[in-house]
Amino acid sequence: MGDHIKHDHSKDGIDRRGFLTCMAWAGAGTLLVVSGGTVKSFALSELGDKPMHEMKGELSFVQISDSHIGFNKPANTDVVGTLRAAIDKINALPTPPSFVLHTGDLTHLSKETEFDTLEQNLKDIKTERILYVPGEHDVLDDNGKTFRDRFSKDSKGDGWFSFDHSGTHFVGLVNVMNLKAGGLGSLGHDQLEWLEDDVKHLKSSTPIVLFAHIPLWSVYPEWGWGTEDSAQALSYLKRFGSVTVLNGHIHQVMQKVEGKVTFHTAMSTAFPQPAPGTAPSAGPMKVPDDKLRGLLGITDVNSIHGKHSLAVIDSTLAG
């Protein structure tokens, strides 16, 4: 069983050292289970004694992120190998996902061959469709045109789009374009206007899932881990009863709950990065070979019967 190292920055008293942990956020109702599905927490009486698979609702999807095809430095010289391990993990889930979200940095250098390899491998995931938002590594040469043409044909502007599934409204956002010197991620005026309009007519009871590459909350601005204008985006979603924000970019799991909004970042399938402030900079973190897969992983998301919010379950590629 792969232990998951959780980085606790919300000062909720949970030990930050790595061991199997689980948090149930009674207020927001989002159950966050880490690694292996062991569920133990103070608020779990709400869920009773039913096993996980009996509690699941109709919505079931997977998030993967930061595959960085093309990367070949010591932190991981076989990113295709670890991606395949992630694909095997997805295909072994008790409930096959209806779709998969890739939250960006599909490739390392936006090369055609890298996009080819990624696309070929992901064809082996047993799912109906895969939806993508770009990371900064995917839009390097041509302002994201290649990315959009291949992975996001029906999107608007720089690659944003929305769709509905099982009564939940999904919004893919792009915050890696038109970045300004000294700045963070950026959504930009056009996208924000589109977002406001996109959610305007939805009932407040509609669960919302936002996904974008760079975190839409301020994880660690010193390393650029945040989005300048995300507050404005979230203001359009204030009235909704359940908002789940799924991001990547930082190559580690972090979560935060703010009222009815749950923020969550996923592990990479390629290489881990250091926890905020624990290294001179962000970037690939080399760990002993036998520890690597314990720091890479996928995220499984399910609706829960009788609960308004979603269960977000991270599992590593170890064991």
Next chain:
Amino acid sequence: MKRFSRQFIFLVVNLMTIACAQSAPHAMPMDNKSQPATYVVKIDNFSFTPATLTVPVGATVTWVNNDDIPHNIVSSEQKFKSKPLDTDDKFSFTFTAVGTYQYFCGLHPKMVGKIVVEEKK
């Protein structure tokens, strides 16, 4: 006898060389002006070193990526932009006008730097 004359010739040649050097400063290979100074900005640990580099007008600056992640160089005033630079890749730009040129990494915009281009002294 032979050795003496060789040394003598050697001395004469050197004296002539020195004399020539003093009369025709631009022709001699020892002259500094024929060897352009190299201006390098190193990229490592998500930062540019030196963060501010001052160069004379006409100088060429070369950025070298020593980091283990790609970066690129983007002028804040859209004067230059490099391709993505992987580890050990380089990008050079020649500054033909005096001024201050702010730049940043397009992938990691928190990384910023500045080239100050001055009149030749």
